[in-house]
Amino acid sequence: MAEIIGVIEQLWRYPVKSTGGERLDSVEVDERGLAGDRLYAVRDSAGKLGSGKNTRRFRRMDGLLRLSSRLGHRLDGPELFDPLGRPVADPTAFLRAYLQRPDVALAREDAVSHFDQLPVSVLTTATLDWVRGAAPAAVVDVRRFRPNILLRTPPGTPPFVEDGWFGREGGGGARLAFVRASERCAMTTVAQPGLPHAPEILKAIIQAHEGRLDALAEVVTPGRLSVGDELSLN
Template identity: 80%
Template structure:
């Protein structure tokens, strides 16, 4: 039997990977994820993508999180925003000057998805409230964790309730079905400074001690559809 787990409070899309995102009232969800999410990334001359960490696939590029990005209604090339929120006229030229690297440019996704792990991240207000209580001196909101969906959960919902969703589907009114798989493994990016949020490394320490550094529920798209703020999500 389906059970209501919460209501969609905010929807976030990140047109350029590792930059600040845009809040939406509604969005199409297709087999890839939220339409346009992480569709672009900052790519260097070796093909590695700008991120908050270094791996074989990603290159740490400090400062990306201070930038913003947004997409037009037709999902064309994204608009890059500088740290003050002003649109950038020439994204590639700006990035080269801002990052002090001559080999970077905006790149659209090709055969390999830009996602770190799975395409859709859902975070509950119950878990977010726990983070606020665990690190009361830090400025905390969901932007620290870059979810696609912030889900308002009923009073009394325990933190990390997302762990109980794995292997189940979340279904919303517009037909979207999300198949929950696992949680994100958090890195130093959770504490990096971004507009309105100062550097706060204690956030990652708290999550690591309490929950092995994991936070949210990651999902694949089991059925496309339209997602709207205010939609109830039921677990099946």
């Protein structure tokens, strides 16, 4: 019998990787993930993608989290907003001046995936509330953890309940296979509009849970997810 694990409280899509996202009422989910999620990124002349860290695929570009992006009902290209929330007329020209990097451009995903790990991230309110208690001096907000789904869990649900989902499938309008947790980095601590720098957040997660937070999933069956949908596990 299916086990109801919570109700979708928030849905988030991040049209441009490493920028602030848009909150949705409902969204189509395909094999790649939420439609339009991380579909674009800031790419440099070496082909590396703007991120909060340096890796084989990513290049650290400070300041991206102060920007935001939106697709709305159009998937042909994102709107980019500056740190004051004003729309940018020419995203690539703006990014070159803002980042002081003449080699960057706003690029659509091609052969190189824009996802850090897996395509869908689910975070519970139980775990988010634990972070608030573990870092009481910090301004804790769901935007720091950049999930696609914030799931409202029943009272008394323990933090890190997501760990018990790994190896199982579930969902509502779309079916997901839960695989593992995200390994958190300094992005959770970086300042963004309304949220000051907060290094104590990452420190608390590392000490309590080896830096892991949320449930990452692959899409098994495409469908539509909406705020208020129940998610269940089989």
